Structure formats: C-alpha cells, structure tokens
Amino acid sequence: xxxxxxxxxxxxxxxxxxxxxxxxxxxxxDIHPLIVEELVRTSSRxxxxxYDGYLFIVYHFPEYDPIAxxxxxxxxxxxxxxxxIITVHYEQIKQLDSLFDYLAKDAKQRNLVLxxxxxxxxxxxFQRAISFSLRQLRHIEEGVAAVARDIFNGKEEExxxxxxxxxxxxxxxxxxxxxxxxFFAQLHEIGQKFWGKRSAIYTATLINEDQPVHRNLANYxxxxxxxxxxxxxxxxxxxxxVMKKFTVSAFxxxxxxxxxxxxxxxxxxxxxxxTPARFWTSFTIVHLIVLALWMNFKxxxxx
Numbered sequence: 001x002x003x004x005x006x007x008x009x010x011x012x013x014x015x016x017x018x019x020x021x022x023x024x025x026x027x028x029x030d031i032h033p034l035i036v037e038e039l040v041r042t043s044s045r046x047x048x049x050x051y052d053g054y055l056f057i058v059y060h061f062p063e064y065d066p067i068a069x070x071x072x073x074x075x076x077x078x079x080x081x082x083x084x085i086i087t088v089h090y091e092q093i094k095q096l097d098s099l100f101d102y103l104a105k106d107a108k109q110r111n112l113v114l115x116x117x118x119x120x121x122x123x124x125x126f127q128r129a130i131s132f133s134l135r136q137l138r139h140i141e142e143g144v145a146a147v148a149r150d151i152f153n154g155k156e157e158e159x160x161x162x163x164x165x166x167x168x169x170x171x172x173x174x175x176x177x178x179x180x181x182x183f184f185a186q187l188h189e190i191g192q193k194f195w196g197k198r199s200a201i202y203t204a205t206l207i208n209e210d211q212p213v214h215r216n217l218a219n220y221x222x223x224x225x226x227x228x229x230x231x232x233x234x235x236x237x238x239x240x241x242v243m244k245k246f247t248v249s250a251f252x253x254x255x256x257x258x259x260x261x262x263x264x265x266x267x268x269x270x271x272x273x274x275t276p277a278r279f280w281t282s283f284t285i286v287h288l289i290v291l292a293l294w295m296n297f298k299x300x301x302x303x
Contacts, residue, residue, distance in 0.1 A: 001025075004104055006114020011085045011121055013100055015092060025088075029054060029081055039088050042075050046179045050190050055080040059183070061129050062176045064139045069165055071136065071173040076129065078122065080194075085121045095128040119195045123202040126187075130209045133177065137213070140169055140220050147227050156235040163228050170221050177213060184210050 001021050004011040012028065014021045017039055026036060035056050043058045057078040062071035074093060079086040087096065103110040113120045143166040147159055188203035 002100075004100060004110065004114070006103075006121075007111040008116055009083050009085065009114040009118050009121060011087070011100070011103075011114060013096070014086070014088045016090055017088055025079070025086055028084060028086060029079065031056075031079065035079070039077060042073075042090055043077070046183045048183060048186050048190055050194065053081060055190065055194055057187075059126070059129065059180075060176050061133045061180075062136050062173045063132075064136050064169075070169045071139075071176060073176050076125075078125070080118050080122055082117050085118050085125075087125070095132045096125060099124060099128050117195060119191075119199050119202060123206065126184075126206050127209065130206065130213065133210075133213050134216070136173070137216055137220070140166060140173065140217070143169070144220050144223050144227070147224065147231075151227060151231055151234070156231055159231050160235070163224060163231060166224050167221075167228075170217065170224065173217060174221075177217070180210055181207075181214060 001012055001014045001024055003013070012025070014025070017025075022036060022039055025031065025039065031054070032051060035051075038056075038058075045058070046060045047058050049056045055078070057076075057080065059076045059078070060073050061076070063074045064070075065072045075090060076093060076096065077088040079088075089096070103113060113124060143162065147162055147166065150159060184203065184207045188200065188207060191199040191203045
C-alpha cells in the first residue's frame, strides 16, 4: 500500500491486495464485511453504493489487449470517505499511476486536489479513466479506417476476418462500458448527498465527458456494419463472376468432347473415317469454333 497525504485528504492506493493490505484498509475505516470480501477479488459489474459515512465504487473500463486483439475489462475499486480515498486494483493502471505520481511530485497541485474533501481526487481519477477509454477507441477507429481503405481493392475474403475481429472488439468494449452511463448518473445523484450540492458541477462534467465514448462506439459499430454489408455484396459479385467464368469455360471445353461423342455414331464415323482429310477438317472446324467463341467471350469480358 502506498499513500499520498494532501492538505486535508489522504489517498491510499493498493495493487493486487494481500491479506495484510486488507487488514490495513479495515484499520483505516469501519467497512462492511461484505465490502471487505469484495476487495479480495474482482466484481462482475460497475456500481456505486452509499453506506454510512463512505461510498463504495466499482468501476470497469476497457483496455486493449494486443495479443487477443480485443478489449478486456480493467477494474478499479474505490472506497471514499470525506477525508480518505482508498483505491484498490488488481493490476497496474497506468493512468492512475500517472495521476498519483504527478500529485506526489507537485506539492501545490497535491494540496489543491487533496484539500477540503475527497471530491476533487475522485473527480480527477474518473476523468483520467474516461480519457483512457476514449484513447482505447483508437484501435477500433484504425481498424475501421483500414477496412474502408481496402474494401474496393479486391481483398473481400481477407476483410471477412478483419471485420469479424473489429466487431468482436466493439462487442467486448460495449459489454464493459454498457452500464457506465447509468453509473455516472447515479454518481451525480449520490454525490450531492455525500459531498453536497457543489459536487453537481463535477459529476455533470463526468457525465458529459463519458458520452463521446458511447457515441463514438455506436458510430464505429454502424460503420463496420455498413462496410460488412458492402463487402458481402462485393464478395457475392466476385463469386458470381467466377461461377460465370467456370460455366463458360466448361461449355467451351465440352465442344471437342461432343465432337468425339458424335464421331462414334456409325454413320458419322464412316464419313469421317472414309478419308483422313475429312476427320482433320472437322476436327479443325470444331476447334476454330471453340477459339472464336473464346475470343468473343473474352472481348465481352465474360472470361
């Protein structure tokens, strides 16, 4: 556990909490036993709960996993009293570490943020998390842009996998943040009871800053859906073109076979076999017909 003491507020930060860490947290404030149990493991949903003298917050936000090529859930638990902020997380969170280190180095900003009560510290922590969520959309944006760039370059089959990967990322991202709008609305309401009316301006700002995350994600999903439809149409057109070529090629290849087939009839066989010239003349005519048809189909871009 590390701590950062401001003018009136102290911020305690715990990464991968151990039994000793949990015991220290219990000493800092009288916390409900069920909350203590939750701090040991990750929670399934984002939420905020108002207890006597403190708030318990579970917040989920997405982080892109370059190996799995999709968004995964990162959890931040916060216990907030009037003069304490206790953050608990189960992996390093760069944006939180950045805020902690910034306040640790800058005494003026530390005393400004951690003065009065815990409102400003919580506000800046969520502001960093929302900003990070917006940056994580860059991976989706780049994928959508790449598909839009390549969709008319004859890469329909390759794009099928790429589109599916992007849609998976969007769906995973949406599952992580789907309840965050409701969460910030609850924070706006509960915050005024906990910190007073002055908290409304800060929590309303968080609501406004969170909205572009959901709006941009919805736009990317609509765009990739349209690109998927267009790609499917192009793939169908290419499939039909290939089938047409195959059908015409099969027809041309069958003409010499018809010549062989009909030459087996006794009457025709006797005519063709009477002199070698008749056979080769007929053979040549058939192949000239095939060649003429092939050139005609080629000129009309059927082949």
